[in-house]
Amino acid sequence: MPKGEGKVVAQNRKASHDYIIVEAIEAGIVLQGTEIKSIRNSRINLKDGFVRIRNGEAYLSNVHISPYEQGNIFNHDPLRTRKLLLRKKQIQKLQVETKNAGMTIIPLKVYIKDGYAKVLIGLAKGKKDYDKRESLKRKDQEREIQRVLRNK
Template sequence: MPKGKGNVVAQNRKASHDYIIVDTLEAGIVLQGTEIKSIRNSRINLKDGFIRIRNGEAFLSNVHISPYEQGNIFNHDPLRTRKLLLHKKQIHKWETEAKNAGMTIVPLRVYLKDGFAKVLIGLAKGKKDYDKRESLKRKDQERQIQRVLKNR
C-alpha cells in the first residue's frame, strides 16, 4: 500500500498551500480511551497542527480530536499533545534537518491502516507570499485546461 493511502480520515489542505513538502514519513499515534472512536468518525482537525521534537521523542501538538459523543466522564482533552511512534534514527534525522535548514514538521493526513490510526507527517519549508500566488495561478490554469479538454 502506498504511503498515506489507507482509509483517509482527515487531510491538512492548508499545509500544501502554506508549505513546500520536501519529505514524508508515516508515524503511529499514541491515543487515549475514546480518541480512536472519534478519529474513526472523522472528528479530527489537522489545520493548525505541528510536530515538536523534545528529548528524542516526537509529539503532535495543536491537533483537535473532538470528544466522543457517546463517551462518559473519561473523555479525553481535545487539544492534548500526543506522542508519535517513530524510530530513534528517523527522529534524529528529521530533527537535524528541521534545525539546520530552518524547516518545520507538519501533519499532512490521518488515516486508518489495519485498524490503527497513522499520521503522514511532512518535512516542510515555508512558502513566501509570491510562491503562494504562483501556485494558485498554476492551479487555476490547470483547472481551466481540464475544463476545456472536458468540453471537447
C-alpha cells in the same frame, strides 16, 4: 494514496498551500481511551497542528480530537500533546532537518490502517506570498487547459 494506506479520516488541505512538502513519513499515534473512536468518526482537525521533537521523541501538538459523545468520564483533553511512534533514526533525521531555517514538521493526513490510526507527517518549508500566488496561477492555468480539452 500511497500504497497500503487505509481509510483517510482527516486531511490538512492548507498544508500544500502554505508549505512546500519536502518529505512525508508515516507515524503511529499514542492515543488514550476514547480518542480512537472519535478519530474513526472523523472528529479530528489537523489545521493548526505541528510536530515538536523533545528528548529524542516526537510529539504531535495542537491537533484537536473532539471528545467522544458516549465517552462520559473517560473522555480526554481535546488539544493534549500526543506522542508519535517513529524509529530513532527517523527522529534524529527530522531533528537535524528542522535545525535548518524555515523547516518544520506538520501533519498532512490521518488515516486508519489495519485498525490503527496513522498520521502522515511532512517535513515542510514555508512558502512566501509570491510562491503561493505562483502556485494558484499554475493551478488556474491547468484547470483552464483541462476545461478546454474536455469541451473539444
